Amino acid sequence: MSADACRLTVDLDALAANHAALKLEAGAAEVAPVVKADAYGLGAEAVSGRLWAEGARRFFVARLVEGERLRRQLGAARPAVIYVLDGCTEGAAARLLAADLIPVLNSAEQIGCWQAAGQRPSTLMLDTGLHRLGLNPEEAAAFAASAPAVDLVMSHLACADQPNHPMNRQQRDRFLALAALYPTAKRSLAASDGLFLGQGFAFDMVRTGICLYGGGPEGRPDPRIRPVVTFEAPILQVRTLQPGDVAGYGAAFTAEREMQVAVAAAGYADGVLRAAFPRAYGSVAGRPAPVIGRISMDLTLFDVTGCPDAHPGAMIEIIGPNAPIDRVAHEAGTIAYELLTRLGARTPRTYLGLAPAGAA
Numbered sequence: 001m002s003a004d005a006c007r008l009t010v011d012l013d014a015l016a017a018n019h020a021a022l023k024l025e026a027g028a029a030e031v032a033p034v035v036k037a038d039a040y041g042l043g044a045e046a047v048s049g050r051l052w053a054e055g056a057r058r059f060f061v062a063r064l065v066e067g068e069r070l071r072r073q074l075g076a077a078r079p080a081v082i083y084v085l086d087g088c089t090e091g092a093a094a095r096l097l098a099a100d101l102i103p104v105l106n107s108a109e110q111i112g113c114w115q116a117a118g119q120r121p122s123t124l125m126l127d128t129g130l131h132r133l134g135l136n137p138e139e140a141a142a143f144a145a146s147a148p149a150v151d152l153v154m155s156h157l158a159c160a161d162q163p164n165h166p167m168n169r170q171q172r173d174r175f176l177a178l179a180a181l182y183p184t185a186k187r188s189l190a191a192s193d194g195l196f197l198g199q200g201f202a203f204d205m206v207r208t209g210i211c212l213y214g215g216g217p218e219g220r221p222d223p224r225i226r227p228v229v230t231f232e233a234p235i236l237q238v239r240t241l242q243p244g245d246v247a248g249y250g251a252a253f254t255a256e257r258e259m260q261v262a263v264a265a266a267g268y269a270d271g272v273l274r275a276a277f278p279r280a281y282g283s284v285a286g287r288p289a290p291v292i293g294r295i296s297m298d299l300t301l302f303d304v305t306g307c308p309d310a311h312p313g314a315m316i317e318i319i320g321p322n323a324p325i326d327r328v329a330h331e332a333g334t335i336a337y338e339l340l341t342r343l344g345a346r347t348p349r350t351y352l353g354l355a356p357a358g359a360a
């Protein structure tokens, strides 16, 4: 089969398998998928539809608009609980209510904003040391004294990708102390990496993103987590370089020997991170093909010397089972989260295992 465009394939069966693996790890705790940033670039509609079919009933997004869109996408037949991590920002209350979204309240100011709309604060973010969003300990204590009937309190770990980091225990201890101010509330501390720190971190609910989408705990490929995304680019041309020939912008690469170079139709506008040169490599029919020269907007060059399958129309795997997202991200000096959210601006997604529309 020959192809003339990039292919971005999202394997929803693998997503479902990862969801099951996380549920196993979580024990009695609920696994609540985080589908912010269009489900990390995989498509929130397809992802949340499949996860609903797998039994997920609570979802997290970051922005109000993401919540509104997710509510429309799930529709009346799938009445999920949707939390908005940004919380109740100025003027947001009416829209949160209209779309039946739950703001995760991050400050005394946000609590006031939600109460001013006649609403009971139900869900709080408590800051336990990340110093990003969340009530500080004084605010948490003051609010508990006035209105302790809260449904869910949560916090977020700073260093969960480093199991031995002292902050993990420290934040857990602080979370226990602050959560005790709200004795009837359910508790949630862990995201993906936190879940793998052990049962002492799972509490009542884990908010998982990256491990659903194929990223391993600690930013490393992990046998428990299946790859979900495959990104392939077609080879447009194969050419021969002689020793001393340069390739790509800035003449940043010089051939030291005769070599075969494939020009593939994907560049940084498609999510091939420019910082990936000089460390990255793709895969042609399972054989490694190092990236050579600077990645340009539409094109990337690969060394395919000794790859008999490299010919115009053949596909180079840039992300996938042979090029795991954690490894590819690392080669570009970043993390799987950033890699995934930069895919798909120009490439339509193909889904495997799509849930039937409106499936309950």
Ligand SMILES: *Cc1c(COP(=O)(O)O)cnc(C)c1O
Pocket (backbone or CB within 6 Å): 034, 036, 085, 156, 190, 191, 192, 193, 207, 208, 209, 210, 211
């Ligand atoms: C993004 C986010 C998550 C999900 O994190 P993963 O590491 O992708 O599992 C959970 N909680 C909060 C507050 C977040 O911002």
